């Protein structure tokens with residue numbers, strides 16, 4: 001099963017490589033990883049997407065917690081949560097395709113953030129499956145480049161992953 | 164910011180700063196070790212640590228042991244720690260010094276040994292430029308340390324060293340590396356020094372007490388058990404919980420078996436002790452594991468050398484597991500009652516609750532029947548060997564060693580058959596007496612580890628059991644033993660083969676002995692003598708005891724005893740890879756017999 005794990009880490013040099021090293025050393029799957037400092041500059045927040053059966057994911061969480069730099073950790077999939085990923089897509093946009101693409105952008109509530117005579121850059125935010133759906137909908141030959149941030153997420157309700 | 168002082172003031176007595184004396188980084192390293200209560204540092208100098216060595220020279224009160232290879236510095240610090248329970252410390256230079264120490268760090272890491280390793284690094288301005296003797300020490304050691312630090316600011320040095328000791332020795336212990344660039348130890352830059360007494364880290368807080376509800380559940384299972392077994396490991400030694408363990412085992416009357424790493428935590432000569440379990444464990448221990456209905460695992464990590472094929476592991480048992488590291492629990496084997504906590508504290512609470520809980524009726528007779536079953540397994544005498552042999556059997560050599568030393572050794576070992584024979588035949592009635600590399604299985608560990616042990620216990624009898632292949636891996640340490648007058652005894656079980664490898668080739672490769680014959684073996688007697696030690700050789704069983712007596716009578720000399728043993732003896736019982744715990748291969752004299 002797919003899990004989204006949010007980790008608060010000490011914002012120390014090397015903290016990221018400890019996490020990356022852990023996954024490669026122990027042979028765990030890692031689909032994506034995003035990281036940035038939080039409002040408290042001494043802390044970084046990392047969002048990891050991984051897959052594995054319950055036993056493996058349990059071990060992954062234990063091993064992450066064991067890292068001396070890990071302050072706190074939450075498996076977002078254990079409760080109601082919101083998942084968001086940002087995607088930038090550069091597409092060929094000429095003649096009739098321009099209208100068609102604009103219609104798709106409206107349907108998906110995306111934004112066109114760069115326009116030239118022959119191309120658009122489209123920005124789209126949403127859960128991973130929504131981004132996948134958008135890519136599936138756009139004709140393949142129009143796509144020049146796709147950039148995805150990897151998912152990040154937050155739990156619903158008033159409780160937060162803070163210290 | 165840093166306060167700088169003219170170089171010609173370096174030697175002057177430390178001036179007082181706003182919050183303590185003004186010290187250079189080099190002086191801080193030495194003073195911090197002294198303030199930490201460190202008695203000796205195992206090390207080897209080089210460019211990147213010369214400021215630290217200079218500070219060491221001028222401090223004068225901190226003992227430094229000069230090894231002959233950095234790998235040995237780590238093993239010696241490790242052996243010191245295993246024998247004393249204190250944190251081992253080593254100090255090496257950058258580049259090759261740091262890479263040489265990696266095997267020793269990994270060895271300590273696999274066996275959860277507390278150690279602080281100080282490595283020199285190139286100056287901060289040139290880090291990343293492929294400077295002379297630069298390696299990414301933090302990167303290289305990351306997967307085999309509990310934690311590591313690169314100190315870039317002399318103002319952080321004292322706190323970082325304090326943190327390193329705290330992390331290394333708390334929770335599940337392990338090695339911590341502190342990488343110190345040369346400019347951080349610059350004698351010309353002095354900063355106020357105060358050694359922090361306490362350190363708190365929001366990201367690191369090891370669990371102490373076990374969950375009471377879980378402990379209660381465990382005790383209920385124990386009280387209702389019909390065929391219980393304690394399975395204990397290195398965690399009991401590391402957690403200094405032999406006393407509590409012994410009390411609980413005696414109170415319950417249950418049988419107990421131990422891993423290689425836990426030997427001595429419970430007296431191996433006691434009737435309730437079934438011997439070691441696992442790949443080369445006893446028949447009775449492994450059969451009891453296979454048949455048990457309640458397994459009480461304490462400070463053991465369900466290693467593959469213990470479980471055999473997981474599908475066959477303890478098929479009928481409810482499993483209780485006490486461990487300070489949550490990631491040890493249900494890692495290889497799913498357990499029913501996990502208890503995370505310090506083994507000593509958990510055992511105390513277990514004992515209290517066990518005494519409070521009434522015995523379940525019928526369990527008395529069940530336990531008696533269980534002991535009867537165990538007695539039958541024991542009667543097989545699975546460790547028997549040919550005592551009439553005209554060559555020295557390695558088992559006989561270890562039994563004789565026990566007799567001559569009255570079981571009162573600190574015994575280190577290298578890796579191979581000799582290690583297993585020592586584990587099976589010496590017998591350890593106290594913790595911290597049996598010192599070997601279990602998790603990594605590092606050949607070359609034994610001799611340098613013995614150096615650390617002897618320095619930790621200057622008046623104790625220390626011996627190292629080794630093989631003719633293993634001993635050569637750190638043989639240079641004979642010089643260290645000479646320099647410091649360490650009266651260690653090496654008992655070399657010289658079978659002319661990498662015996663453990665030869666055994667596997669005999670069993671699993673149809674006797675194709677690819678490169679396991681140890682050719683060009685040196686004359687160890689002369690070798691020892693050339694280092695200034697006493698060398699002796701024995702070839703006949705009837706001469707062995709008196710030779711050992713003679714060796715141990717030389718209480719102020721290092722003696723290298725080359726014992727020529729049967730070249731083809733194998734270690735039995737053995738659970739082959741992929742087999743279950745009950746599917747042991749027994750010694751040829753037994754395997755033809757009908758098993759009960």
Ligand SMILES: Cc1cc2nc3c(=O)[nH]c(=O)nc-3n(C[C@H](O)[C@H](O)[C@H](O)COP(=O)(O)OP(=O)(O)OC[C@H]3O[C@@H](n4cnc5c(N)ncnc54)[C@H](O)[C@@H]3O)c2cc1C
Nearest residue numbers: 396397398402422423441442443462464487506601602604
């Ligand atoms: C040639 C060879 C053959 C071997 N054959 C065997 C064999 O037949 N049988 C065998 O048993 N081993 C054998 N080994 C050793 C084996 O590889 C493992 O090292 C060993 O089984 C692990 O022992 P352990 O489970 O006690 O764990 P250790 O490595 O000692 O780990 C200790 C456990 O206790 C926990 N712990 C630490 N401190 C505390 C504390 N204060 N409180 C609570 N928990 C704590 C740790 O988290 C860890 O889980 C062999 C090794 C070699 C080299």
Ligand SMILES: Cc1ncc(C[n+]2csc(CCOP(=O)(O)OP(=O)(O)O)c2C)c(N)n1
Nearest residue numbers: 579580581606630631632633660661662663
């Ligand atoms: C550094 C290292 N290299 C290789 C091995 C693999 N190995 C395990 S036991 C062994 C043979 C040891 O031979 P010896 O020291 O003579 O001991 P014996 O088994 O003969 O008692 C080898 C090569 C190891 N454990 N460590």
Ligand SMILES: [Mg+2]
Nearest residue numbers: 630631660662
């Ligand atoms: Mg040998």
